Amino acid sequence: MIIILKLQTDIEGxxxxxxxxxDHLQGLGYVLGGGWDYDRGNFDxxxxxxxGETIYLRIPFLVYKGMLxxxxxxxxxxxxxxxxxxxNTGLDRDEGALLSATGLSQFQEPLDTDGYIRDKxxxxxxGQQAVQQVIQNIVHV
Structure with missing residues (x-):
């Protein structure tokens, strides 16, 4: 089980x-998450x-016109x-070690499968402050 903290912001919708x-979010350190599809994706x-611990902000979106x-x-x-x-940032002796060491493997087994977040x-x-920065830069369509 992974812990997810949903945020109450004005970006939804x-x-x-x-x-x-x-293009804009890349300048703020966001990337298009690897699990995207032609009708949905995430900015991470x-x-x-x-x-070996990382806390991410994920901003999901749906495509409503076009393809991603x-x-x-x-x-x-x-x-x-x-x-x-x-x-696990320790020595990995399996066949995926090179991919994990180079950051190319996004499927490495986590040490803490619960992903407990302290100080929620x-x-x-x-996260809300970061989303607010994104909202300020949305060019409405």
Whole structure:
């Protein structure tokens, strides 16, 4: 089980041009999450990282006009959330070790499968502030 902290923000339901948002958010440290499809995706940002622990902000969206690989695709933002991932940073002797060591494997087994987030109020506040920064840069369509 992974702990997810859903955030209460004003981004849900807002619409934007995918390409403009992607370009702008890259400058703020966001990436298009690896699990995207032509009708949905996520903008992900690292809020904190230490050792094998990482806390992410994920801002999901749905495509409502176009396909995700096109610049002018229109997207609608969904409820953002905070998620924590803990990976084993020790020596890995299996066949996926090279991929994991180079960061190419997104499927490494986490050390803490519960992904417990300490000080939830702190991370909710940090996440809400980060989402507010994204909202301020949405060019409405």
């Amino acid at each position: 807002k619409k934007a041009c995918f390409g403009q948002m992607r 940002s690292i809020l904190w990282r230490e050792g 690989d096109e610049y002018n695709t229109l997207v609608e933002f969904q409820t953002p959330y905070i998620i924590k991932h803990v990976v 109020n702190k991370w909710e506040e940090i």
